[in-house]
Amino acid sequence: QKEVEQNSGPLSVPEGAIASLNCTYSDRGSQSFFWYRQYSGKSPELIMFIYSNGDKEDGRFTAQLNKASQYVSLLIRDSQPSDSATYLCAVETSSGGSYIPTFGRGTSLIVHP
Amino acid sequence: ETGVTQTPRHLVMGMTNKKSLKCEQHLGHNAMYWYKQSAKKPLELMFVYSLEERVENNSVPSRFSPECPNSSHLFLHLHTLQPEDSALYLCASSQELAGDLYEQYFGPGTRLTVT
Numbered sequence: 001q002k003e004v005e006q007n008s009g010p011l012s013v014p015e016g017a018i019a020s021l022n023c024t025y026s027d028r029g030s031q032s033f034f035w036y037r038q039y040s041g042k043s044p045e046l047i048m049f050i051y052s053n054g055d056k057e058d059g060r061f062t063a064q065l066n067k068a069s070q071y072v073s074l075l076i077r078d079s080q081p082s083d084s085a086t087y088l089c090a091v092e093t094s095s096g097g098s099y100i101p102t103f104g105r106g107t108s109l110i111v112h113p
Numbered sequence: 114e115t116g117v118t119q120t121p122r123h124l125v126m127g128m129t130n131k132k133s134l135k136c137e138q139h140l141g142h143n144a145m146y147w148y149k150q151s152a153k154k155p156l157e158l159m160f161v162y163s164l165e166e167r168v169e170n171n172s173v174p175s176r177f178s179p180e181c182p183n184s185s186h187l188f189l190h191l192h193t194l195q196p197e198d199s200a201l202y203l204c205a206s207s208q209e210l211a212g213d214l215y216e217q218y219f220g221p222g223t224r225l226t227v228t
Contacts, residue, residue, distance in 0.1 A: 004155075034216055043203055043219040044156070088156065090217075098168045101146075101217065103156040 002027040002093035006104035013111055019076040021107050023089030026070070032092035032099075033065055033072045038106065039085045047087075048074065079111040116140040117220035119204050125226045126194065134189040134223050136204030145187040146217065147179060148203040156203070162187065163209055194227045201225075 003026045013019045021035075032051055036044035050056045050063040050072065062075040072091075076083055089104040116139045126132050138145065147159040161169035162181040176198075178190040187204055201224050205217040 032215070043222050045219070046216045049216050095169060098161070098163070100158060100161055100169050100171075102158070105153075105155045 002091075002095070002102050004089055004091050004093075004102050004104040006087075006089050006107050008105055008107060010108040010110050013079050013109070015079060015081060015111055015113050017079050017111075019079045019083065019109055019111070021074040021076075021087050021089075021109065023072045023074075023091075023104055024070055025072070025089075025091045025093075025102075027091065027093040027102075028067075028070065029094050030067075030091045033063070034090040034101070035061075035063060035072075035074045036088040036090060037085045038088055044088055076109075079109075081111050081113055084109055084111050117204060117206055117218050119202075119220035119223050121223060122221060123224045123226075125228060126191070127228055128194060128196075130194075131190070131192040133191065134202055134204075134225075136187040136189075136220055138185055138187075138204075138206035138218070138220075140206055140208075140218060142206040142208045142218075143184055144207050144209045145181060145184075146205040146207075147187065147189050148205065150201040150203055150222070160189075191225075194225075196227050199226045 005024045034049045035047045038044040048063045050065045056063045060077045064073045086106040088106045092099045093102045144163045149157045159173045160179040180188040201222045203222045204220040207217040
């Protein structure tokens with residue numbers, strides 16, 4: 001069973017701080033990694049994807065990937081109350097010759113003013 | 114709007130009813146997915162269709178039956194459901210090339226309650 005692990009939180013940070021969200025995965029063959037944000041009562045929406053080791057930056061968001069450690073993280077700089085949501089890590093995992101998305105449980109982030 | 118629509122948005126059904134959920138994507142994608150999201154559980158992949166062929170049936174009970182008549186439409190037929198099947202059912206689509214997985218776009222979901 002391929003697994004994706006996230007701390008369910010909640011992670012509480014003050015406005016303006018850096019929020020750090022972490023995810024580990026068990027399938028060493030995984031090549032694609034995604035972060036989704038899900039507001040309460042809404043469906044997930046893509047924030048970032050990363051395929052290569054290292055950092056990928058997009059505005060206030062930075063995704064970090066370390067395939068050797070099977071670890072992917074999302075940093076949110078200058079956190080805003082509007083960033084309060086559940087963040088889902090998704091990893092491409094192999095299944096019978098195909099690749100399918102496997103999601104973590106999600107980390108709840110609370111940004112307080 | 115993500116380009117993926119789902120109907121109905123809310124559904125209440127008895128255990129002996131038969132109903133269907135519908136999903137339509139307007140993004141030109143070639144893969145579609147059904148997920149189940151229950152409280153305090155990870156998003157559970159139920160079915161994957163790629164190029165209208167089912168490539169993954171993630172050990173889902175037979176009371177759930179998918180149908181993908183073309184690359185833009187996906188259905189989930191429901192019959193004799195159990196109360197524990199109450200959940201948010203999400204449809205998603207993505208573009209797949211040479212087996213690589215790309216980002217998914219989710220519909221708004223159908224909130225299903227089984228009484």
